[in-house]
Amino acid sequence: MSIGITNINEVPNELAPRNNGMPLDIEFIRNLRVNRSAVERRCVTHGGRRTVKKTHQAAWLLKSISCIDLTTLSGDDTAARVRRLCAKARQPISSDMVDRLGVKSLNLQTGAVCVFHEMVETAVLALKDTGIPVAAVSTGFPAGLTPHRLKVMEIEDSVAAGAEEIDIVISRRHVLSADWGALYKEMQDFRKACGDAHVKAILATGELGTLSNVARASWVCMMAGADFIKTSTGKESVNATLPVTLVMLRAIRDYYDQTGIKIGYKPAGGISKAKDSVAYLSLVKEELGNSWLCPDLFRFGASSLLGDIERQLEHHLTGSYSSGNRHALA
């Protein structure tokens, strides 16, 4: 059976220019406002309206897999666990399932593997010759309360160890005290320390108080050169949500309208159901269009999403669900 997808690994944006940022416009940032009830109304019906079935559902789920930053960020991480995760990133679903879906030619892989600095070298070695980048969380992840000088050094160390993507956490206090200049400078320093590595700015939206602050922090980070904006560390009490996603996607859309530069988006934290991944992808499609639905511009930060996607694909093929532990990760 073929489910008729040919563009999972297509990279239409690979020649697109990188975001070099722009001068900080503090008046513009101060004047940004988000109407929370309008955002919530737009999101509340989104999942229900966008139910996809059968081969279309399988196609969206394969797209989801190709956009996962397969993540382990635990205090008890070991090299063995990271190597298992990397093996999963190289071959996210069984070869039998690949054959039955008729998608061998896609060379399905996850978007990246995301780990703490101490695990970067292990992951880089395990992913050698696959083209799968290693992302390192950095800058005192998750709270971001280590000294700035050490944050910059941490980025430089992870880049030297082979990380091609750096997921930095912003200082939430700069947002909560409306110190936009400090946030802009911090982000500029992080971007500079990354060099050629792409930088994802984690806003920790669950700690920013308001959706207006989410919009303001998104804009300041983009103005300072972020390649991606990311919702959460996965360690806040509230992580990725659809309303926060809508606000961040609209900031990305407006930044693109002003600059012609496409910023990537990464919802992260608590996304563990295949159905939820489709809701996020379809919101991106509606707000930004198909060109954003590729690993260059969209990622899920997720540690357990892949297992549920495998279960749903198995259901698609066999009509029955396997138990969750058959698709355990790490």
Ligand SMILES: O=C[C@H](O)COP(=O)(O)O
């Ligand atoms: O950036 C990725 C997140 O830490 C993953 O969160 P999760 O474990 O809730 O999927």
